[in-house]
Amino acid sequence: MHEEKSSVIFAENLTLSYRKNEPILKNIGLNIKTKDFVFVTGKSGSGKSTFLKSLYAVLEPDVGRLNVCGIELDNITTKNRNFLRKHLGVVFQDYKLIDNWTIEKNVMLPLFIAGFSKEVCLSQAHKLLKHVKLLHKADKYPPELSGGEQQRAAVARALAHNPVLILADEPTGNLDDYSSGVIWDLLKGANEQLGTTIVTVTHRIPSLLRVNYRHFIIENGGMDEVC
Amino acid sequence: MKFVKYHISIILPLFLLLLSIESFFVLKGIIDNYEKKLSDEYSIVVVSKVPLDKQNIKNDIKYFVSLKIINTDSLIENLKNNIGKKNLQKLKNSLPLFYSIKLNHLPSQEELQNIKSKLLKYAGVERVATFKKSYSKFYNFLLFDKSMLLYFTVLVMIIVLLLIIKQAEVWIYEHRQRFEIMTILGAPFWMKSAMLYRVVIVDAIISSLVVSSLFVYLSYDSSFLSYILNMGVEFPKFDFLRDSAILLGISILVSIVSVTFAILQLNKEE
Numbered sequence: 042m043h044e045e046k047s048s049v050i051f052a053e054n055l056t057l058s059y060r061k062n063e064p065i066l067k068n069i070g071l072n073i074k075t076k077d078f079v080f081v082t083g084k085s086g087s088g089k090s091t092f093l094k095s096l097y098a099v100l101e102p103d104v105g106r107l108n109v110c111g112i113e114l115d116n117i118t119t120k121n122r123n124f125l126r127k128h129l130g131v132v133f134q135d136y137k138l139i140d141n142w143t144i145e146k147n148v149m150l151p152l153f154i155a156g157f158s159k160e161v162c163l164s165q166a167h168k169l170l171k172h173v174k175l176l177h178k179a180d181k182y183p184p185e186l187s188g189g190e191q192q193r194a195a196v197a198r199a200l201a202h203n204p205v206l207i208l209a210d211e212p213t214g215n216l217d218d219y220s221s222g223v224i225w226d227l228l229k230g231a232n233e234q235l236g237t238t239i240v241t242v243t244h245r246i247p248s249l250l251r252v253n254y255r256h257f258i259i260e261n262g263g264m265d266e267v268c
Numbered sequence: 269m270k271f272v273k274y275h276i277s278i279i280l281p282l283f284l285l286l287l288s289i290e291s292f293f294v295l296k297g298i299i300d301n302y303e304k305k306l307s308d309e310y311s312i313v314v315v316s317k318v319p320l321d322k323q324n325i326k327n328d329i330k331y332f333v334s335l336k337i338i339n340t341d342s343l344i345e346n347l348k349n350n351i352g353k354k355n356l357q358k359l360k361n362s363l364p365l366f367y368s369i370k371l372n373h374l375p376s377q378e379e380l381q382n383i384k385s386k387l388l389k390y391a392g393v394e395r396v397a398t399f400k401k402s403y404s405k406f407y408n409f410l411l412f413d414k415s416m417l418l419y420f421t422v423l424v425m426i427i428v429l430l431l432i433i434k435q436a437e438v439w440i441y442e443h444r445q446r447f448e449i450m451t452i453l454g455a456p457f458w459m460k461s462a463m464l465y466r467v468v469i470v471d472a473i474i475s476s477l478v479v480s481s482l483f484v485y486l487s488y489d490s491s492f493l494s495y496i497l498n499m500g501v502e503f504p505k506f507d508f509l510r511d512s513a514i515l516l517g518i519s520i521l522v523s524i525v526s527v528t529f530a531i532l533q534l535n536k537e538e
Contacts, residue, residue: 097452126454139446154455 047074049206049238050096054105057088057095064103065091069264071257075205078232078252079240083259089242092259093210096240097129098122110205127155130199130237132228134211136191138183144194145170145179151202169197173227189220196227200237207231209241225250275471277435278523282475285428285522286515288421290479293511295417297504298496299410305502306407307374310399312383313338314367318392328386331371331379338366364394374407406500429526432468436530439464447534461531468523476515484508 050073058064065088073079083089094100095107098114107114112125130151131137138147145166152162170176173193175186183191192212199207209228213221229252231237246256256267314320322335344360351359375383380398387396440447443463450460458465486492487506496503 123454123456126452129454131452137445137449137452139449142446150450151453154450154453154459 048108049073049075049077049110050240051108052106055095055102055107056104057091057100058103059091059100064262066259066264067262068105071264071266073238073240073255075238076232076236077238077240078229078254079238079257080246080254081240081242081257081259081264082244082246085244087259088262089259090210092264093208093240093242096206096208097131098125127151127202128205130202130204130207132192132195132199132207132209132212132224134214136183136188136195138191138195138198140183143180143182144175144186147183147194148198148201151198155202165201166197169201170194172200173197187220188215189217189223192216192220192224193227196224200227200231200235203235204237206238206240209239209243211243212241213243213247221247222249274439274467275474278432278468278471279475279478281428281431282472282519282523283478285424286475286479286519287482288417288424289518290483290511290515292414292417292421294483294504294506295410295414298501299407299414301502301504302407302410302500303374307371310371310374312369312371312387313397313399314369314387314393315364315395315397316367316390316392317364317394319365320367320390320393324390325369325387329369329371329383331373331375331383333370333372336368336370338368340366410501425522429522432523432526433530436464436468436527437533439467440530440534444534457531461527464527464531465524468527469520472519472523473516476512476519479515480506480508480512483511 050071052069052071055066055069056064057066057069069092081089081092091100095102095114096109098109098117101117102115110125110128112121114125117125138144139150142150145163148166148169149162152165157165167176167179170179173196175190175193175197178186178190183194186194192215196212199209207228212228213224216224225247228239228241229250232239232252246254257264258267320335325335326332340360340363344356344363347356347359369387371383384396384398387393447460483506487503493503
């Protein structure tokens with residue numbers, strides 16, 4: 042496997058663990074390119090979320106190489122970690138919206154962090170809230186919204202700063218079928234229209250999703266691509 | 269209510285800290301004024317058979333300000349009616365020279381002992397009178413107060429630091445979700461902590477203004493001032509701009525250090 046210019050995620054002989062000598066994932070190799078739509082599946086506790094955490098530099102490689110968006114994650118500095126995270130979009134099963142901020146302010150957050158002016162942040166947030174059909178609830182607080190609406194707001198936040206890569210950890214795990222469909226459509230739209238690379242960890246791949254995707258399975262500490 | 273509680277929990281310890289610091293400065297000012305008054309009034313009397321050399325004393329005693337000869341004519345004049353002219357002249361000729369030495373500050377007992385032993389070594393010097401005991405009782409009491417207040421201030425400072433750190437930890441716990449999300453999104457340290465810094469800076473301004481106002485009031489309160497004057501000391505003038513700026517600087521420094529410490533603890537945990 043060779044790292045290419047179009048590689049967004051490149052891993053070679055990667056081992057991840059929380060404790061010394063207790064690896065969760067071993068000798069992983071993968072090459073994810075721009076515009077790829079990737080599903081990572083596996084049983085509960087297999088290490089799917091651990092793998093995702095390593096991609097946004099919560100967990101550093103024990104052994105091997107991991108490069109995300111051109112940044113080597115081994116011994117990453119705080120500056121580089123923040124730089125990487127500013128260029129990623131993240132979506133979580135529990136939405137991770139700030140409860141005492143309005144939906145509008147939540148969506149504006151990555152733009153604030155990226156250093157855009159308030160006017161730019163506001164207009165981009167409104168554009169995205171319109172896109173996820175939540176503009177009429179811009180001034181509401183997360184607890185006032187349904188789970189599906191909160192996840193749409195979380196997707197809007199993930200898209201706000203046009204990231205190269207969106208990482209989604211069980212994005213529909215808490216949602217009903219209808220809301221799940223809406224979320225997958227939004228991620229598919231970002232992938233097809235904006236060319237955003239999507240890596241999503243999930244229990245099962247949605248059957249109704251019409252998209253060309255790559256599928257990796259995590260099993261027994263290893264990761265294999267299903268052809 | 270929550271908002272008030274939020275601020276009071278920082279304002280109150282800061283207020284206590286600034287109050288003890290300013291009290292220390294005020295007491296120091298009182299002691300300095302009193303010391304100046306004492307040193308202006310204080311002099312050492314030297315009895316010598318031969319004239320003293322001012323330059324020699326200046327070289328030996330670093331606190332030396334002036335050397336004056338005490339005129340004995342008025343004393344002899346008082347004896348004019350009891351002693352004959354001839355004897356009076358004899359007495360006048362046999363009297364030693366009396367000198368008064370002024371110093372630039374009130375010396376400690378140890379310094380005084382040192383000065384005394386140096387003066388006694390001069391040829392012709394018969395006696396050195398320091399009169400220190402009559403001056404030193406109240407002064408020593410003030411010095412004792414000053415050192416006690418200094419210990420108290422340091423103790424209050426430590427307690428306040430711990431209280432503010434604890435409060436910052438409570439805030440961080442309350443805002444943990446926001447901290448965590450901003451960290452995931454790559455927010456820099458200052459952005460995550462901006463809100464906490466804003467709150468403590470506002471509280472530092474409020475507490476220093478309250479303490480400054482209290483001392484401005486005291487420095488103009490006639491009954492308080494007369495009470496202080498009755499004790500024979502002078503209340504130092506409160507310079508609002510300078511003293512408030514010092515208090516504000518201290519309170520901002522203490523709060524920022526405490527909050528930074530709490531945030532760094534959290535970052536370490538993460």
